[in-house]
Amino acid sequence: MIDEDKAKVRIGLIIASGFLIAIWLVKLFEVYTGISLSEYGVYPRELKGLRGIFFSPFLHSDFGHLISNSTSLFILTFSLFSLYTRSSIWVFPIIYVFHGLAVWLFAREAYHIGASGLVYGFASYLFFIGVFRKDSRSIALSLLVVFLYGGLVWGVLPTDPNVSFEAHLSGGIIGLVCSIIFRKYDPLPDRTDDDEEEEDIGINYDYIDDVNPDDVKIREDAHPVWFVNTSLPKKKKK
Secondary structure: OHHHHHHHHHHHHHHHHHHHHHHHHHHHHHHHHOOOOHHHOEOOOOHHHHHHHHHHHHOOOOHHHHHHHHHHHHHHHHHHHHHOHHHHHHHHHHHHHHHHHHHHHHOOOOOEOOOHHHHHHHHHHHHHHHHHHOOHHHHHHHHHHHHHHHHHHHHHOOOOOOOOHHHHHHHHHHHHHHHHHOOOOOOOOOOOHHHHHHHHHOOOHHHHHHOOHHHOEEOOOOOOOEEOOOOOOOOOOO
16 A cells, blocks of 8 residues: 555656646746747637637746746645546546636636636645545545635636636636546545454444343453343344
8 A cells, every 4th residue: 555655646746747847848938939829828719719728727927927826736736646546537637628618618808828727626626525525634635725725715706807717717616526526436545453453343333222231241250341142133244
């Protein structure tokens, strides 16, 4: 299990690092050549704007825009692939493609660029998957997402005309939908040793309420130990 966890962490690091490096290389290309690639962003309801579904996450207006997305994108992408490795194979492309398609269908007529839609999509998925799965690891990650990125919720409102709230909103909605669809796709963490030991002991608490006080005897030659009448049903071994 340890080797498997290390492999998942390695996968998460490789994908998150590779994706982020590619985004930075695109920006450095723009700066070095003086060529702006913003026209390759999503332009709603124009045929040429469809290409932005694939290219817009790699495009940023300036280094400030890029830096603001980089840390969050790396952490969330790493968390997605390292903790939910199986579902990430589907969740990543679904959020990537469909949040861009939603922008193309419903957003304002302007070039929409940047990876913030992915940030909102991944953050939404990682939060809601913990709500639905309810295992301790997923819940802990959900709380961490709230602590680090709780302020993102304001980004889904049209507070700034220069910010694509449509990308944020569509990413958040699609992340929520993915968390519902794939909530059982990844296996739950292994039970603790204490849980396994408890089952090995063979205690069945379902029958405790059925015990008749007359069937209970206490040994007088030792510390108090409860003995249950053997006529009570026994737990079947699995």
